[in-house]
Amino acid sequence: MDVIKGIRLLAASLLTLVGIIYLALTPSAFTVGIEPALLALVGLLYVAIGIGLFVGKRLFNYLGIVVPLIWASLGTIHYVANKPESIYLPFIATEIIVILCCCYLILHKTPS
Numbered sequence: 001m002d003v004i005k006g007i008r009l010l011a012a013s014l015l016t017l018v019g020i021i022y023l024a025l026t027p028s029a030f031t032v033g034i035e036p037a038l039l040a041l042v043g044l045l046y047v048a049i050g051i052g053l054f055v056g057k058r059l060f061n062y063l064g065i066v067v068p069l070i071w072a073s074l075g076t077i078h079y080v081a082n083k084p085e086s087i088y089l090p091f092i093a094t095e096i097i098v099i100l101c102c103c104y105l106i107l108h109k110t111p112s
Helices: 003-025 034-055 058-082 088-107
Strands: none
Touching: 003 034, 003 058, 003 088, 034 058, 058 088
């Protein structure tokens, strides 16, 4: 297996796994508030982007940078401002790994 394919599969599997975990952490549908809706939306986006990365479409390389970058930035700001439990740190680290993998995929694109 070549390096590009391995990095693409790593990014896709990590993003899909984090998306599924976000969906599992979402409270029930009867909970009212912006936080559960945002968590569910990001979970669905992560799963969709992860599936797109598995397929290998170039658009999802860019989405694999933008969406986790926004969510990781918000998570970092929330962590610094509120000092919550350190359970958020593995998610932020995973999102940073996905961002770096997608950057590598964009910079080392293979000719079609």
